[in-house]
Amino acid sequence: MPRHFLRDDDLSSAEQKEVLALALQLADDRFAKRPLEGPRTVAIMFDKASTRTRVSFATGVAELGGSPLVIDAGSSQLGRGESVVDTTEVLTRMVSAIVWRTFGQERIEEMAAHATVPVVNALTDEFHPCQILADLQTIAQHTGGLAEGDAALAGRSLAYLGDGANNMAHSYLLGGVTAGMDVRVASPASHRPDPAVVARAEEIAATTGGSVLVTDDPREAVAGATAVITDTWVSMGQEGEEGRGEETFAPFQVTAELMELSGGIFLHCLPAYRGKEVTAEVIDGPASVVWDEAENRLHAQKALLTWLLEHPDEDTAAHAL
Ligand code: CP
Ligand code: NVA
Numbered sequence: 001m002p003r004h005f006l007r008d009d010d011l012s013s014a015e016q017k018e019v020l021a022l023a024l025q026l027a028d029d030r031f032a033k034r035p036l037e038g039p040r041t042v043a044i045m046f047d048k049a050s051t052r053t054r055v056s057f058a059t060g061v062a063e064l065g066g067s068p069l070v071i072d073a074g075s076s077q078l079g080r081g082e083s084v085v086d087t088t089e090v091l092t093r094m095v096s097a098i099v100w101r102t103f104g105q106e107r108i109e110e111m112a113a114h115a116t117v118p119v120v121n122a123l124t125d126e127f128h129p130c131q132i133l134a135d136l137q138t139i140a141q142h143t144g145g146l147a148e149g150d151a152a153l154a155g156r157s158l159a160y161l162g163d164g165a166n167n168m169a170h171s172y173l174l175g176g177v178t179a180g181m182d183v184r185v186a187s188p189a190s191h192r193p194d195p196a197v198v199a200r201a202e203e204i205a206a207t208t209g210g211s212v213l214v215t216d217d218p219r220e221a222v223a224g225a226t227a228v229i230t231d232t233w234v235s236m237g238q239e240g241e242e243g244r245g246e247e248t249f250a251p252f253q254v255t256a257e258l259m260e261l262s263g264g265i266f267l268h269c270l271p272a273y274r275g276k277e278v279t280a281e282v283i284d285g286p287a288s289v290v291w292d293e294a295e296n297r298l299h300a301q302k303a304l305l306t307w308l309l310e311h312p313d314e315d316t317a318a319h320a321l
Contacts, residue, residue: 004112008129008175022303036066040096047102056297088114118308132175134296154180159225161252168231173201177210184213186221222262254278
């Protein structure tokens, strides 16, 4: 069985630490690992738009000695209705790993069930676990120091403001508590996280010393937080949905005043919409680490691919929704 990375809790706390430690090492010594030498090919597929994920995976695979094959839905038979299973049967005989950005989580779960090579979630409607690895690396770099590396996150707090029901919120909940962090999500009552994800996060937190807070009070969430984070109020595929405007989300905009209450750093997975989920003053200001965060997509994903290829024979950590 190959190892897959479909959700943040597919890595145990100890495994996540190993990946993050390697990511920190690769940020320092970019060409330290060449597991794809050959070159071995990695398929990187997109059913939705992407800038960072596309460039970081393509660059990362090349830097690991491999050959990236970037496929857009519009240029593949998958985009014309070929089934996930048939696509997987073909790809899995040719490439060494599959990275996929798609819609429902069930699609990538189906692919993983049929793949004999690692499958990596490059964003679904429900989760964006690669982004969280990069974000945890960024928080460790900026608040813990490289030397502490993997130990720098436990006991620190992460406050996410905005759409609590989207992929980023869900991944911060699972990935943050896996790192032993206190994860706080502040969102309108209409856009709270999936209760099953919250329950799973609480279960993990009980084993790592982390904690979970879901609130509709942004000030409560950010008070003293190590990192304040937000994301677009309108995720891909939600354009035109009712209740996605300022009337719903304005109290959760990350402002200089909220950053002062935190005293921490500001992260955003990007793309960002200045004047909506965050003010320009904050994202372009001194507490913002968004460019390091974007760069860390490269290091974290190289570390993840290396780790998955080095651990081919163990089962993906069980998760239950
Ligand atoms: N943060 C992120 O995943 O960016 P892209 O959509 O540009 O890949
Ligand atoms: N929540 C956003 C993240 C983009 C990287 C979306 O799904 O569009």
